[in-house]
Amino acid sequence: MKKNGALIFLECLKKEGVDTIFGFPGGVVLPIYDALYDFDLNHILVRHEQGAVHMADGYARATGRPGVVLVTSGPGATNTVTGIATAYMDSIPVVVFTGQVPTELIGNDAFQEADIVGITRPCTKHNYLVKDIKDLPRIIKEAFYIATTGRPGPVLVDLPKDVLTAEVSEYKYPDKVHIESYQPTYAGHPGQIKKAVDFILKSKRPVIYAGGGVVLSNAAAELKALATKLNIPATTTLMGLGGFPGTHPLFMGMLGMHGTYTANMSVTNTDCLIAVGARFDDRVTGKIDEFAPYAGIVHIDIDPTSISKNVKVDIPIVGDVKNVLKELIRHLPKANALKAYAGGLSEWHAQIKKWNAAHKLSYRQVPGGKIKPQYVIERLYAATKGDAIITTEVGQNQMWAAQFFKYDKPRTFISSGGLGTMGFGFPAAIGAQIAMPGKTVIGIAGDGSLQMNIQELATAVQYKLPVKIAILNNMVLGMVRQWQEFFFNKRYSHTCISVAPDFVKLADAYGAVGLRATAPEEVDRVIKEALAVKDRPVLMDFKVDQFEPVLPMVPAGQPLNKMLLV
Amino acid sequence: MRHTISVLVTNEFGVLSRISGLFSGRGFNIESLSVAETMDPHISRMTIVTSGDEKVLEQINKQLNKLVNVIKVYDFTGEEHIERELALIKVSANPENRAEILSVVDIFRAKVVDVSPRSYTVEITGDEEKIRAITELLRPFGIKEIVRTGRIAMARSPKQR
Numbered sequence: 001m002k003k004n005g006a007l008i009f010l011e012c013l014k015k016e017g018v019d020t021i022f023g024f025p026g027g028v029v030l031p032i033y034d035a036l037y038d039f040d041l042n043h044i045l046v047r048h049e050q051g052a053v054h055m056a057d058g059y060a061r062a063t064g065r066p067g068v069v070l071v072t073s074g075p076g077a078t079n080t081v082t083g084i085a086t087a088y089m090d091s092i093p094v095v096v097f098t099g100q101v102p103t104e105l106i107g108n109d110a111f112q113e114a115d116i117v118g119i120t121r122p123c124t125k126h127n128y129l130v131k132d133i134k135d136l137p138r139i140i141k142e143a144f145y146i147a148t149t150g151r152p153g154p155v156l157v158d159l160p161k162d163v164l165t166a167e168v169s170e171y172k173y174p175d176k177v178h179i180e181s182y183q184p185t186y187a188g189h190p191g192q193i194k195k196a197v198d199f200i201l202k203s204k205r206p207v208i209y210a211g212g213g214v215v216l217s218n219a220a221a222e223l224k225a226l227a228t229k230l231n232i233p234a235t236t237t238l239m240g241l242g243g244f245p246g247t248h249p250l251f252m253g254m255l256g257m258h259g260t261y262t263a264n265m266s267v268t269n270t271d272c273l274i275a276v277g278a279r280f281d282d283r284v285t286g287k288i289d290e291f292a293p294y295a296g297i298v299h300i301d302i303d304p305t306s307i308s309k310n311v312k313v314d315i316p317i318v319g320d321v322k323n324v325l326k327e328l329i330r331h332l333p334k335a336n337a338l339k340a341y342a343g344g345l346s347e348w349h350a351q352i353k354k355w356n357a358a359h360k361l362s363y364r365q366v367p368g369g370k371i372k373p374q375y376v377i378e379r380l381y382a383a384t385k386g387d388a389i390i391t392t393e394v395g396q397n398q399m400w401a402a403q404f405f406k407y408d409k410p411r412t413f414i415s416s417g418g419l420g421t422m423g424f425g426f427p428a429a430i431g432a433q434i435a436m437p438g439k440t441v442i443g444i445a446g447d448g449s450l451q452m453n454i455q456e457l458a459t460a461v462q463y464k465l466p467v468k469i470a471i472l473n474n475m476v477l478g479m480v481r482q483w484q485e486f487f488f489n490k491r492y493s494h495t496c497i498s499v500a501p502d503f504v505k506l507a508d509a510y511g512a513v514g515l516r517a518t519a520p521e522e523v524d525r526v527i528k529e530a531l532a533v534k535d536r537p538v539l540m541d542f543k544v545d546q547f548e549p550v551l552p553m554v555p556a557g558q559p560l561n562k563m564l565l566v
Numbered sequence: 567m568r569h570t571i572s573v574l575v576t577n578e579f580g581v582l583s584r585i586s587g588l589f590s591g592r593g594f595n596i597e598s599l600s601v602a603e604t605m606d607p608h609i610s611r612m613t614i615v616t617s618g619d620e621k622v623l624e625q626i627n628k629q630l631n632k633l634v635n636v637i638k639v640y641d642f643t644g645e646e647h648i649e650r651e652l653a654l655i656k657v658s659a660n661p662e663n664r665a666e667i668l669s670v671v672d673i674f675r676a677k678v679v680d681v682s683p684r685s686y687t688v689e690i691t692g693d694e695e696k697i698r699a700i701t702e703l704l705r706p707f708g709i710k711e712i713v714r715t716g717r718i719a720m721a722r723s724p725k726q727r
């Protein structure tokens with residue numbers, strides 16, 4: 001029996017181990033949707049293609065498995081671009097399949113034609129246009145391989161309609177992939193690893209600076225082992241949250257623009273910065289020439305381009321973070337020497353304790369006053385005991401979620417760090433919930449961001465997903481408002497969004513549950529009610545203090561030790 | 567500093583766009599570019615002339631290597647190598663100066679490849695310096711048009727001791 005490209009496509013996904021795809025149908029992908037009609041594969045019907053990519057992204061971040069998207073050509077494809085760029089900046093394995101007009105029409109400005117391969121070239125790890133059904137299985141295999149290996153990232157595969165309707169009598173889904181020009185380095189150079197160990201053991205004020213690479217490489221256990229064996233304090237980037245236990249005594253909190261005083265001061269004063277799966281982003285370094293000025297830097301990263309891109313590194317180690325950390329640990333000296341080293345750090349730890357005592361993350365919740373957004377986050381943490389997957393939107397909500405919730409496990413904090421995509425958190429929460437049906441998934445949102453993909457409420461209702469959305473509703477675009485307050489003479493140009501839906505009624509209109517708290521005394525009740533809902537999404541509308549800023553803050557372009565404090 | 571980089575890539579459509587997109591997206595310069603198939607028809611060679619400090623060149627090298635279609639990147643800087651460009655120069659010619667033009671062409675071991683009553687078209691190959699030199703010498707006669715290829719380069723074979 002002959003099979004068409006559409007059926008082969010679905011069979012290949014199945015063979016790849018895909019259990020769920022996020023999609024939206026359209027003209028040229030009709031052959032696939034027709035084949036899907038009686039095919040055993042979980043398809044989540046989204047309400048906007050951007051939502052589909054963020055869902056696949058959330059699915060991937062929560063599980064480590066690639067997220068899969070299927071959309072039609074033209075606008076369906078272009079709507080995925082923000083989602084793809086989001087995944088690209090945070091190195092998330094997502095495979096996006098777009099329909100394309102038939103090959104003989106490509107370039108003719110056909111109906112719903114867009115050069116999506118051209119458009120997404122700079123924001124995918126790699127992309128393909130399938131021109132012949134014979135290439136289809138190989139390209140699907142390669143797409144998943146490229147997305148999930150090395151430094152992960154999104155891959156797009158464009159599927160012209162005639163490829164989907166063409167028929168062949170047999171095909172083979174390859175077991176293995178060999179791409180001559182794509183050979184990621186997994187093992188760190190042994191010489192460099194030895195050098196790094198020697199260097200670390202000579203340091204007096206070491207700091208571990210861990211990024212998203214720790215999470216991506218599933219290396220949290222190894223990182224913790226290294227830190228505890230050597231008694232080295234650790235900070236993480238936004239993307240690294242959960243890569244080191246948030247409640248561990250060696251954890252100093254996040255560093256960077258809204259990092260803790262302790263983390264930023266320690267990085268400024270360290271003599272040995274151990275960067276693990278991090279990329280020295282400008283939100284982390286502040287003024288680059290004054291970043292870690294006294295430090296020799298060890299940098300472990302799978303992507304050679306990350307090394308010495310922004311900051312000159314003394315001991316680079318290219319390789320998979322997990323592998324390299326294992327090797328580093330293996331090369332550590334015997335117990336006595338370790339003890340001597342760890343004991344020698346007491347002065348450094350005393351200094352860190354002093355910084356900690358001087359400026360803790362703080363806010364003041366006045367009983368009967370306005371709800372402080374930080375208070376909501378802390379109560380969510382208390383109610384869930386930290387056992388939840390948190391996704392965030394972008395802006396103040398994101399920073400408070402990073403500062404006031406403690407993440408002990410990797411893949412429990414899901415946020416658009418690199419691109420900073422408003423509208424990411426809610427669909428990402430849906431994707432995470434689909435991946436982890438038994439888990440409590442809470443999307444921490446701002447009233448601005450949430451409205452950028454609010455249409456996915458219908459998706460969450462349709463699939464009976466008990467996603468909880470906590471809106472820190474301050475009726476402004478809070479982070480931009482904060483910058484206007486600090487740096488633009490309080491000229492609040494176009495940041496007031498008080499014209500907004502009644503979120504409780506909106507939830508109701510979609511068939512979700514809407515709850516509201518207007519006073520701090522109501523916060524716990526709302527959270528409790530929300531957590532009890534198991535069959536539908538919940539919107540929690542917390543009316544919070546409009547003027548609460550995110551602090552500490554390193555103003556853009558300033559060094560890390562020049563923080564605005566509470 | 568200027569660098570001549572040779573990039574072996576898979577011979578597929580869209581690869582040139584990936585490379586040029588990488589340069590433009592990251593703010594790297596391309597001063598010249600030439601592309602053609604190698605002896606293996608599945609592989610093409612791009613010769614790119616670019617400039618930047620050590621840090622920029624390190625990034626260019628790494629970023630090129632990161633592209634899935636790039637097989638090998640080779641920077642000729644600091645290596646013994648031969649560089650060539652080709653230029654076609656259409657120069658105004660009249661009965662009074664034809665002989666003089668031909669002597670310039672001769673000196674540079676260039677060739678006249680097209681003749682019309684009012685012009686010569688001269689073909690010249692050589693390194694950048696040579697092409698600049700002949701251009702300067704022909705300029706007084708009136709250059710109507712110049713078409714230049716990008717630079718190509720090849721490493722010199724190791725000399726016998």
